[in-house]
Amino acid sequence: MSFYTSLNGMKNAQTSLGVIAHNIANSETYGFKRSRTEFSEIVAASALTNPKMIQGIGASVEAINQNFSLGPVEQTGSALDLAITGDGFFTARSPLDGTTQYTRAGSFQMTGGGNIVDNSGNRLQLLPVDANGQVTGNTLGDATVPVVNAAGSAFVGVTVDKAGIVNASYADGTVEPVGAIALASFVSPGGLKKIGQASWEGTGLSGAATYGAPGSGPYGSILSGALERSNVDIAEELVGLITAQRNFQANAKAIDTATQISQTVINLRT
Structure with a gap:
């Protein structure tokens, strides 16, 4: 024996x-x-x-x-490098099969069509907001920045504030809110399934995701120009x-x- x-x-x-x-x-x-x-x-x-x-x-x-547990935060200076200062996960959706993934790796960039995507091409999910940047619902949507505003002015830049509001700037000097970053929370994050590239999928063990804007409930604030390193x-x-x-x-x-x-x-x- x-x-x-x-x-x-x-x-x-x-x-x-x-x-x-x-x-x-x-x-x-x-x-x-x-x-x-x-x-x-x-x-x-x-x-x-x-x-x-x-x-x-x-x-x-x-x-x-x-x-x-939270990893150390590294300053990068890029507006679309995002770090979460508390609990919560960024939500990204694959444009190929529609699957939803969750990640703490906040390295995003814009495509030529105005979509904000991660390094794998998955689209960051936003909550809808009104003209004043107030969240108006819980329906998730792809983060898409109009390359031309209603007045015909070209897009010149994007910023993200600590409340997760994505703001697009245009050549005529206007700034328009696009949406609020949707952060996901789980009853049991330890039950999430690893799928690689520092991303996870929800399972029966983790429970269903609940979504909210940064700075509310269990969700942390957003740091723009920073990335969370490995813990x-x-x-x-x-x-x-x-x-x-x-x-x-x-x-x-x-x-x-x-x-x-x-x-x-x-x-x-x-």
């Missing part, structure tokens, strides 16, 4: 090493959230087993949980890396010891 107990320990250490390696590899990925591996004890016993004699048969991976702590990950390596070596040594004991028993019998 000790062979399989130690073998499970080696597999668990390998899983932990993989998670830590993924964290380290994404230490420079904007909006990335680190994960940690959690284990649980395996015990097998019948109703007649003496509770003082239960030995246990190893451990298993209980969960790989995500840590959504990976390299020093902590390196300590975890050493620990996982030692766990792997210790379990390998246990298998080696069990092999030597078995060989000794076999030699005694012969």
Whole structure:
């Protein structure tokens, strides 16, 4: 039995090493959230087993949980580089299949048609606003800036204030609000499904997304000209890396010891 107990320990250490390696590899990925591996004890016993004699048969991976603590904020100066100062996720929709994704990586840019998109071409979602920049509803829509206003003046720039209002400036000096950035919140963000590129999808475990404007309810404010960096702590990950390596070596040594004991028993019998 000790062979399989130690073998499970080696597999668990390998899983932990993989998670830590993924964290380290994404230490420079904007909006990335680190994960940690959690284990649980395996015990097998019948109703007649003496509770003082239960030995246990190893451990298993209980969960790989995500840590959504805030990462450090880096100033960039670009108007469409956005960081959230509290909870919440940017909402982006794929123009190809209409799927909705959520991210903390706020690196956006404009296309030639006036759409505000992320690095994968997904369109940032906005809430509708009136001429004074007040939110008028909860219906999400693509962030699209008119390249020419009603007076025929050409678009010259865009800004985003701390309340998430996207304002478009035109050559005639007018400034028109386009919409308010829609931030998503979840009852259990740990239940979100990773889909890569520092983005997530909602699941039954996370619960349905609720949307709101920055600065209201559980949603943080918006910092324009800044990006949230990964929340990976390299020093902590390196300590975890050493620990996982030692766990792997210790379990390998246990298998080696069990092999030597078995060989000794076999030699005694012969």
